[in-house]
Amino acid sequence: MSKRGRRGAVVIAVVFGLFASLLVASPASADSIRDREYWLSDYGFTAAWNTTRGAGATVAVIDTGVDGSVPDLVGAVTGGTDVSGVGSPNGQTPVGDDNAHGTMVASMLAGRGHGSGAGVIGVAPAANILAVSVGFGVGAVDSDDQIAQAVRWSVDHGADIINMSLTRNTLDWPPSWDAAFLYAMQHNVIVVAAAGNRGSGTTEVGAPATMPGVVVVAGVDRNGKASFDASSQGITLTVSAPSEDLVGAGPGSGYFQWAGTSGATPIVSGLLALIVAAHPGISAGNAINRLTATARPAGDAIVYGSGLIDAAAAVTANVPSVRTNPADDLKEWIRLNRRAEATAQPAPSTTAKPTKVPEAGAAPVSPFGSVLPSIGALRDAGLPLVIYLVFAGLLSLVIRGAVRARRGQTSGRTQGK
Structure with missing residues (x-):
């Protein structure tokens, strides 16, 4: 197998392993769905809605596809695409074996609910969703290349935030991600990624959660303590959010109970959508700073990052402005780790092979x-x-x-x- 093929295989194996551990086979009762969303009040979202519900903010969900026909997501999906070659052009046909995942993520982020207080309501229920379907292990395009293409498409089509409830399960990432993620950050787009789950074999965070400038989400249980199975640990963690006893809407009309940082990630992406909506024109660096500066300290940063999110404070608190830019961190990493060989010889002819670019460890x-x-x-x-x-x-x-x-x-x- 080629090096490129091996990279794709790594992504596929990890994504399926992580997603499969999150789903519970039997749908939850629709009558109690809204009552199960404890994070809405416990983490300040209902209070934050007095200021904004996320109108005007757009979040790209790079995942297995989002079924926009689900009752709780009607009107939420305003655009989309498929980069796998096996989904529908609008990204709303779920692809792959774990095809409910993307819809569940989107419902937790921007679900509208339905009827009178029924169904899933997302943490940013007025935000817009871009559905970007990726085929983990399916399609003619390498999975790594699909991710790079998905990130660029999201930026070009108006995303303020990109939600990536997935992990490569490796500390490193392909060079194609350098350019794609830097492209997003230089366009003031915030990238949010899951830390991964120890219960699925991810003992430490993997890319994209290892990439400089990315907001990395760890998971906690209902008591605000680090989840042993439904969260990984590492020095790149940004904040923590609920990752246990979660509920989301799946394709069709079913609801599912689940656990994992794949569910914690859209909670944080939704909070960033509220921040962006409440502070028009805010830079990515200042939005992330609001997220971290208002988080409630919970313990070791390797376990909790800056702490537990506080939606009300993140939206309304008086937080001093900063000049930090996520793109600067990634750009510096690229400069140090992807630079060309200092002694590269000029090509003797136009048909000569290009000089090899060393990776980390040069x-x-x-x-x-x-x-x-x-x-x-x-x-x-x-x-x-x-x-x-x-x-x-x-x-x-x-x-x-x-x-x-x-x-x-x-x-x-x-x-x-």
Whole structure:
């Protein structure tokens, strides 16, 4: 299998493993759906709705597709596409084995409910959804390339926020993601990703949750404590949100109970939609700063990030402005880890292969500029250089001794004559 093929296989295996662990086979009772959404009041969303319900904000859901015909999502999906080649052009035909996932995510984010207080209402019930269907393990296009294409399409079609309830389950990511995610951040689009679930084998966060500038969502139980099975841990966590005892609408008219950071992620994406709607023109850096500055501290940052989200405070609190830009972090990472070889030779002809671009782990640049050799060069050549210097020194001493002895012999013969 090619390197490119192996990358796709990694994504597919992890996505299916993560999603399958989240779903419960039997739908929940429709009569009690709204009562099950404890996060709406416990995390300040109902209070935040006094200021905004997310009207005017657009969130792209890059997932298995969103069924916009679900009663709770009627009017919510305002655009979409399919990048897998096997879905419908508007992204509303769920694809893959776990095809309910994208609809469930979208319902938690921007569900409208239906009737009189029935069904799922999302945390940002007036926000718009862009449905971007990705075929994890299906379709003619490599899964990594599908993600890159989906991100770019979302930016070009008006997304303020991109929700990615998925994980590659590897610390690294393909270079194509560098350009796509940087493109999003440079266009003031916020990218939100799930940390993953230990119960599905993700013991530490994986890409895109390892990428600089990405908002990474960890999960907690109903008591606000880190979820052992339904959340992973790592130094890149941004905030925590509920990831257990969740409920969402699936394709058709069913409701499902589930658990995992795939459900916590749209809660945070929806909160960012409220922030964007309440503060028109806000930069991505300041929106993220509002999210983190108003979070309630919960413990170790490796477990909780900045803490538990507080929707009411994030929307209404007086938070000083900052100049941070997520794109700067990713751009710096790319500069350090994807730079071209310093000693690349010019191509001898137009048919020559391009110079290889090293990935993470390339030799560091010398802090003294181009006058002295790099630290990496000194490190790699250090042992032979020492040996040569010692040998040269010993040889010099031997030669000098021989010369002195010869001079002494010559002087003695001269004096004896």
